[in-house]
Amino acid sequence: MPGVELKHFSVGPMDNNVYILVDPATQDSVLFDAPTDAARILGALEGTTVRAILMTHGDQDHWQALREVKEATGAPIGVHPCDAPSLPIPPDFELHDGEDLTFGGVRLRALHTPGHTPGSMSFVTGDILIAGDTLFPGGPGNTQRPIGDFNEIIQSIRDKLFALPDNTRVYPGHGTATTIGAERPQLQGWIERGW
Secondary structure, eight states: OTTOEEEEEEETTTTEEEEEEEETTTTEEEEEOOOSOHHHHHHHHTTSEEEEEEOSOOOGGGTTTHHHHHHHHOOOEEEOTTTGGGSSSOOSEEOOTTOEEEETTEEEEEEEOOSSSTTOEEEEETTEEEEETSEETTEEOOOOSTTOOHHHHHHHIIIIITTSOTTOEEEESBSOOEEHHHHGGGHHHHHHHTO
């Protein structure tokens, strides 16, 4: 997307993706999750002003470097209130469905996409969707756990994510990217097999 740069790399034993959006005009940035390897994350943020750390959800594999990154950058942490108790340190602000967030000249839309966790969030700007553990190539995130809800994640994907254009690039919390157009035709199959 013109006007925004996406940095991406994976860290840790669970192949967690780290995403950083940067406004090249101002060098303002936003970090999504802080899974592990704080030094690598901070190196990627170097030269930018981190305006926020936005949490896609509160699972431990997404926040192990959060305290160290927060201390080094001073950036405020945002999370949906349902997942706030799962973080190792208190967040600075709450994220809510449909909320617009800005950094530099970039506008992000926050989408509440529960199902993997009650407070799961996705974020969209232009044709970039940071999907956390809500949507992956070939299916929704894991709901076979006490805090997961399969029907809820299907509703989140159908109503929120599949409302986006086909060319929207989906950047999941683990693994490779996909597009809304590639995943949309598979929805009924996911429903029928229950995952």
